[in-house]
Amino acid sequence: MIKVENITKKFGKFTAVDNLSFEVKEGEVFAFLGPNGAGKTTTIKMLTTVLRPTSGRMALNGFDVSKDSSDVRKSFGIVFQDPSLDNELTAYENLQFHAVLYGMRRSEYADRIDDLLSLVNLADRRNSYVKNFSGGMKRRLEIARGLLHKPKVLFLDEPTLGLDPQTRRLLWDYVKNLNKKEGVTVFMTSHHMDEVEKVAHRIAIIDHGKIIEQGTASDLMKKTGKNTLEDAFIELTGYEVREEEANIGLNQMRINNKLMG
Amino acid sequence: MRTIYILWLRQIKRYIRKRSRIVGALGQPLLFLFALGYGLNPIYSQAGEGDYINFLSPGIIAMTILFTAIFTGTEIIWDKQFGFLKETLVAPVSRFQIMLGKTLGGATVSIIQGLLVLVVVTLVGFRPESAMSLIAALFFVTLIGVLFSAIGTTIASRLDDMQAFPLIINFIVQPLFFLSGALFPLNNLPPALSFITTVNPLTYGVDGIRGAFTGAYYFSFTTNVAVLSFCIAVALIVGAYQFSRIQA
Numbered sequence: 351m352i353k354v355e356n357i358t359k360k361f362g363k364f365t366a367v368d369n370l371s372f373e374v375k376e377g378e379v380f381a382f383l384g385p386n387g388a389g390k391t392t393t394i395k396m397l398t399t400v401l402r403p404t405s406g407r408m409a410l411n412g413f414d415v416s417k418d419s420s421d422v423r424k425s426f427g428i429v430f431q432d433p434s435l436d437n438e439l440t441a442y443e444n445l446q447f448h449a450v451l452y453g454m455r456r457s458e459y460a461d462r463i464d465d466l467l468s469l470v471n472l473a474d475r476r477n478s479y480v481k482n483f484s485g486g487m488k489r490r491l492e493i494a495r496g497l498l499h500k501p502k503v504l505f506l507d508e509p510t511l512g513l514d515p516q517t518r519r520l521l522w523d524y525v526k527n528l529n530k531k532e533g534v535t536v537f538m539t540s541h542h543m544d545e546v547e548k549v550a551h552r553i554a555i556i557d558h559g560k561i562i563e564q565g566t567a568s569d570l571m572k573k574t575g576k577n578t579l580e581d582a583f584i585e586l587t588g589y590e591v592r593e594e595e596a597n598i599g600l601n602q603m604r605i606n607n608k609l610m611g
Numbered sequence: 612m613r614t615i616y617i618l619w620l621r622q623i624k625r626y627i628r629k630r631s632r633i634v635g636a637l638g639q640p641l642l643f644l645f646a647l648g649y650g651l652n653p654i655y656s657q658a659g660e661g662d663y664i665n666f667l668s669p670g671i672i673a674m675t676i677l678f679t680a681i682f683t684g685t686e687i688i689w690d691k692q693f694g695f696l697k698e699t700l701v702a703p704v705s706r707f708q709i710m711l712g713k714t715l716g717g718a719t720v721s722i723i724q725g726l727l728v729l730v731v732v733t734l735v736g737f738r739p740e741s742a743m744s745l746i747a748a749l750f751f752v753t754l755i756g757v758l759f760s761a762i763g764t765t766i767a768s769r770l771d772d773m774q775a776f777p778l779i780i781n782f783i784v785q786p787l788f789f790l791s792g793a794l795f796p797l798n799n800l801p802p803a804l805s806f807i808t809t810v811n812p813l814t815y816g817v818d819g820i821r822g823a824f825t826g827a828y829y830f831s832f833t834t835n836v837a838v839l840s841f842c843i844a845v846a847l848i849v850g851a852y853q854f855s856r857i858q859a
Binding site (some may be wrong): 395 | 613614616617621624625628629693694695697698699700701702703704858
């Protein structure tokens with residue numbers, strides 16, 4: 351479903367993604383794990399056509415990401431790391447906006463929106479302004495939006511950042527369910543090892559723009575001789591604390607953003 | 612087409628829902644009208660030029676459209692900061708459609724705001740030649756609305772945050788307004804000022820609205836339309852190019 355070959359992205363002298371190759375099969379839940387600044391989001395941005403790679407090739411749902419960007423865009427849905435809803439619109443209007451951008455007719459989207467809103471427990475808030483939503487509600491709405499046009503692949507870039515455990519549990523239950531029922535391929539990143547362990551079929555550990563190791567959670571634990579995924583992760587990536595380039599505290603800011611907004 | 616419509620609709624909804632901003636945006640034009648209109652009217656009439664309120668009002672309407680259109684265009688910076696732009700950029704629509712939808716939305720908002728000011732200045736004492744003149748004036752109002760909304764959108768596509776906002780105000784919006792003939796007649800100007808007003812596209816918009824309302828164009832109806840249309844074409848081409856280069 352996703353095929354990445356020798357992809358590299360340089361920002362000036364800094365190499366964010368370094369000759370990366372991997373494959374995600376149809377129906378798989380694939381997780382990218384890595385410390386801050388490892389190149390996770392950069393890879394997602396390239397796969398979702400908003401950032402052009404310096405070199406390399408990518409295919410999604412059989413389409414070339416750099417050439418057939420319109421077909422690629424129709425094939426995936428995404429929940430961004432940072433919020434991306436219009437606070438001045440209602441939940442329904444945000445979804446409607448999305449549906450129209452994806453070329454859906456009213457007859458196609460009207461029922462689908464209501465179904466999805468019930469799926470994420472927001473049916474009763476259909477006509478409320480998003481600015482009055484909590485962080486968890488916004489995330490759920492974003493997931494509904496990501497699924498609206500029936501994508502083959504769903505990208506989830508740290509979707510649980512800043513959410514409480516209840517909402518996190520609920521969110522992953524949806525995702526697992528969806529993957530099972532509709533066979534949606536999921537490409538996710540997260541810092542919560544327990545979540546990744548529970549949800550992902552296969553995990554790639556990425557650091558300094560390269561994949562260090564990949565396999566199932568138990569593969570990774572076996573290879574490193576550790577009992578938990580977190581220990582395996584730290585064994586592979588080291589103890590050193592990372593800061594994202596020129597964005598110290600960006601994660602904190604994101605969390606604040608979510609709490610406030 | 613539906614893409615452009617939904618982008619346009621979003622701008623309109625956002626505008627209508629911020630009533631305080633609609634009222635707030637009427638403050639500045641009113642201040643100009645009172646301070647300059649009433650303040651300078653006595654000397655203006657003494658100089659034999661007629662009623663200054665009648666002269667100034669089209670300029671104030673043009674000012675309102677200029678400010679509103681550029682501000683609405685720069686709303687894209689907010690979309691960038693609050694992440695909403697990404698949602699638009701990953702959608703299967705061309706960047707040109709996004710640019711066009713945004714521009715038309717901003718233009719519509721600025722036109723509505725301009726018409727509100729027209730109502731207000733008419734209440735205060737502005738007297739158009741005839742009701743018919745409204746149609747020609749509306750045409751010019753639309754042209755400058757589209758032009759400056761496109762310019763605002765283009766500028767915003769290059770900027771990442773609101774830090775640069777004072778720069779836009781002080782180096783683009785205010786010079787465009789003050790050096791346009793919105794406040795003073797264009798005849799007998801010093802050569803430097805005369806040159807600047809001639810290359811300022813807003814001048815042709817102000818002259819268009821004023822000409823439509825008073826029946827006396829400084830340039831001509833055709834010149835004004837030609838210059839403004841040309842500027843719109845350039846702004847859209849540059850804007851579409853800038854938009855195609857946005858990366859998230």
